[in-house]
Structures are given as C-alpha cells and as structure tokens.
Amino acid sequence: MTIGSVQAPAACCTPLAAPRMSETEAATTASVFKALGDPARVRIVNLLANAGHPVCVCDITPSTGLSQPTVSHHLKRLTAAGLLRREQRGIWAFHTIEPGALERLRTVFETGGTR
Amino acid sequence: MTIGSVQAPAACCTPLAAPRMSETEAATTASVFKALGDPARVRIVNLLANAGHPVCVCDITPSTGLSQPTVSHHLKRLTAAGLLRREQRGIWAFHTIEPGALERLRTVFETGGTR
DSSP states (O other): OOGGGSOOSSOTTOOOOOOSSOHHHHHHHHHHHHHTOSHHHHHHHHHHHHHOSOEEHHHHHHHHTOOHHHHHHHHHHHHHTTSEEEEEETTEEEEEEOTTHHHHHHGGGSTTOOO | OOGGGSOOSSOTTOOOOOOSSOHHHHHHHHHHHHHTOSHHHHHHHHHHHHHOSOEEHHHHHHHHTOOHHHHHHHHHHHHHTTSEEEEEETTEEEEEEOTTHHHHHHGGGSTTOOO
C-alpha cells in the first residue's frame, strides 16, 4: 500500500456534492453529443461553422463527397438535436449553426455548469 | 417558385470552400462526441468538472446511483476518448477532466476551426 506516500488533494471516499445536472438534462445533452458522434456530421457542422451564413444542401454536397439524400439525412439529424437551424427558401432548405449550441455543450465541462 | 422573392445571402449551388477538417480529424472528433453520447457519462464529466480536482471512483459512485463497476466502465470509456486523465494512487484510480478536451471539441464550431 503506497497511498500514504502520495499527496492526495481529495480524501478518498468522501462523496462528491450532489450532481448539478438532472437526469433529464443529462439525457438531452447526451442526445446532442450523440448526434455529433459521426464523422460526416462533424464535418458538416464544421463546414457550416466556417461558412458563417445559411447554406443550401446543394452547396454542402460537393464538399463532403456524400450524396444529397445522405447529406439531407445528416442535416435532419443535426437539426432535430438542436445543433442547426433550418430555413426554407422556396424549394431549398438552408441551414446554419444554431446560436448557443456550443454554449449548451460547454456547460457540461464548467464549474457550476448547470442549475 | 418563390426563390426570387426571398433575400438569399448565399447564392444557391455555389460549392463551399474545401472542408477544413480531414476525414481522420473528423473521425477522431466524432469518437470523442460519441463517448459523451450517454447520459451517465455526461453526468460523470459534469461531476468531475464541478469537483475541480482528481476524484476517486469511490467518490463518484454515490452521486450517480450507479454501481462501482459501471462507473469504472464509463470512466475507462471517457479516458480512452481523451476526455479524462487517469492517475493511479495506490489501490485507487483518480480521474480529472483532461485539460484541452473541450477546446478540441470547440474547434468544430469555430470559423477557421482546424488546419
């Protein structure tokens, strides 16, 4: 046993404070992270972030090497998760990053995060 | 057809600039998001962020309502994804948030993100 020889800023087996995040909040946030758990969706979000303006699905397709139905599916999934905002313009749907999307994810990592 | 009647800041079907994120980078980042795509892991990360110091698995268990093997499994998954740092102290393993974990995820959402 070498516990005594190591500096321990936290006493072992002193339970932490009650969770700051409710189960409902955690489930909602996890579903957002889950939507980003796919390389194609990560690239689409990064493309939209770099564009900085609403982008048509037809403008995204050439940059991803994916078919338009596949890109549309990913956009739908990201929009449903609250990461993108969708705007219909005539026959085309344009997407932008939802303001505050990153902010919501960031709270998980911050002291005093939620509540 | 109502396209002409709507103000369009982006011309339709003008391909975006080449992706700023390589497929390898996107795959790595997606695997980190995927690790967070679980409510229990979101809560554990939030608990550790709020603790602000290395925490023993035995201190996490009471706050989550999960068994110690389940918490250990989640900690292993989060550590493998690069989100947590693990430090062995005698018989106990302590975990902290990996500095820079959030920063890496944030780049996905930022202009000029990666590269």
